[in-house]
Amino acid sequence: QVQLVESGGGLVKPGGSLRLSCAASGFTFSDYYMSWIRQAPGKGLEWVSYISTSSSYTNYADSVKGRFTISRDDAKNSLYLQMNSLRAEDTAVYYCARRGELSPDFWGQGTLVTVSS
Amino acid sequence: DVVMTQSPLFLPVTLGQPASISCRSSQSLVYSDGNTYLNWFQQRPGQSPRRLIYKVSNRDSGVPDRFSGSGSGTGFTLKISRVEAEDVGVYYCMQGTHWPTFGQGTRLEIK
Numbered sequence: 001q002v003q004l005v006e007s008g009g010g011l012v013k014p015g016g017s018l019r020l021s022c023a024a025s026g027f028t029f030s031d032y033y034m035s036w037i038r039q040a041p042g043k044g045l046e047w048v049s050y051i052s053t054s055s056s057y058t059n060y061a062d063s064v065k066g067r068f069t070i071s072r073d074d075a076k077n078s079l080y081l082q083m084n085s086l087r088a089e090d091t092a093v094y095y096c097a098r099r100g101e102l103s104p105d106f107w108g109q110g111t112l113v114t115v116s117s
Numbered sequence: 118d119v120v121m122t123q124s125p126l127f128l129p130v131t132l133g134q135p136a137s138i139s140c141r142s143s144q145s146l147v148y149s150d151g152n153t154y155l156n157w158f159q160q161r162p163g164q165s166p167r168r169l170i171y172k173v174s175n176r177d178s179g180v181p182d183r184f185s186g187s188g189s190g191t192g193f194t195l196k197i198s199r200v201e202a203e204d205v206g207v208y209y210c211m212q213g214t215h216w217p218t219f220g221q222g223t224r225l226e227i228k
Contacts, residue, residue: 102213
């Protein structure tokens with residue numbers, strides 16, 4: 001069955017960096033676009049970024065453009081999110097999700113990122 | 118960005134009774150391929166979101182048939198024919214036609 005397991009979250013100071021990882025299994029990872037979606041505590045869902053197959057295309061929410069970088073390693077069935085210049089408003093649970101029919105059809109359990117001094 | 122507006126934001130329902138959630142988009146969600154990429158998600162307390170419906174009316178595998186989706190253009194509806202206790206949670210609509218955006222969420226609770 002499809003499994004997505006995020007890791008790498010934690011507490012970081014404003015201006016700091018963090019790298020999230022997502023380990024995928026149960027499907028042919030290289031065949032799918034992948035995404036990062038976040039949810040601030042007690043709030044709704046916000047699409048952060050997505051990456052195409054073969055890493056040929058990436059896109060970002062305006063709120064993270066220039067600070068976050070999405071990447072993938074198909075040999076390792078892994079998705080990454082490099083987050084730099086972190087702000088308090090980036091505090092959220094970050095979900096890794098597989099994209100099917102232009103929407104997230106499977107989600108991981110999420111990893112919490114807290115940006116605070 | 119396309120704004121997705123859900124109503125109501127809070128939905129108290131009696132067990133066994135129907136429920137309906139409306140979602141309106143600020144732009145047409147018809148994609149260049151003719152499909153409409155409007156989706157519905159359920160997030161139970163403490164869990165990750167789960168997709169229920171894709172492309173307006175297609176149920177995902179394992180989703181009970183009491184859930185149904187309908188609509189076109191800019192107006193869409195999620196209906197639950199008979200609410201069960203396990204349906205408690207927050208429901209989100211989401212469009213994938215343009216840069217993906219979600220509705221604010223509708224919290225369903227049992228009266």
